[in-house]
Amino acid sequence: MTTITEGIRHTDLTRLEEILRSTGYFYEFEIRVALEIADETISKGTEKSGYYWLKVTDENKIIAFANYGKDGFSTHSWELYWIAVHQDSRHKKTGSALLKTIEEKVIKYGGKILWAETSGRPLYASTEGFYKRNGYELQASLKDYYGLGDPKQVYCKVLQ
Numbered sequence: 676m677t678t679i680t681e682g683i684r685h686t687d688l689t690r691l692e693e694i695l696r697s698t699g700y701f702y703e704f705e706i707r708v709a710l711e712i713a714d715e716t717i718s719k720g721t722e723k724s725g726y727y728w729l730k731v732t733d734e735n736k737i738i739a740f741a742n743y744g745k746d747g748f749s750t751h752s753w754e755l756y757w758i759a760v761h762q763d764s765r766h767k768k769t770g771s772a773l774l775k776t777i778e779e780k781v782i783k784y785g786g787k788i789l790w791a792e793t794s795g796r797p798l799y800a801s802t803e804g805f806y807k808r809n810g811y812e813l814q815a816s817l818k819d820y821y822g823l824g825d826p827k828q829v830y831c832k833v834l835q
Contacts, residue, residue, distance in 0.1 A: 716742075729776060738760065793830070
C-alpha cells in the first residue's frame with residue numbers, strides 16, 4: 676500500500692538521489708540542485724525556504740517525491756520544481772496521484788495556477804505526455820534553453 680506524506684528529512688536524501696538517478700533523465704547538475712534544495716528545506720524549514728515536499732512510500736521505502744512552492748513574483752501562481760518516480764515504480768499512476776495531491780494542497784494554500792517546466796528533448800516525450808494527460812497545457816517553448824537542442828517546455832494548469 677502506498678502512502679503520500681509531507682516533509683523531507685536528512686535520512687531521505689540518499690533515496691531521493693537514487694530515485695533521480697534511476698530515471699536516466701537528469702543532468703548531474705540537476706541532481707545536485709535537487710539535493711541542495713532538500714538540504715535547504717531541512718536546515719531552514721518550509722516556512723523560511725518556501726519549499727514544500729511530498730513523498731510516496733511503498734513498504735517503508737520512498738518510491739517517488741515532489742517539491743513545489745509559491746512563486747514569490749505572483750499573487751496566485753505556484754511552481755512544481757521536481758517530481759520523480761523511481762524507475763521500478765513507473766507506470767503505476769504514482770506520479771499522477773502525487774501531482775493531484777500537490778494540486779489539492781496548492782488550492783488549499785490559495786493558489787490558482789500550477790506551473791511545471793520540463794525538457795523538450797525526445798527523451799522527455801513521456802514527461803510531456805504525463806503533463807498533458809493530467810490537464811496541463813504547453814504555454815511556452817524556449818529553444819536551446821538547457822543546452823543546444825534542449826528546449827525548456829513550460830506547462831501550466833489552472834486549478835479549480
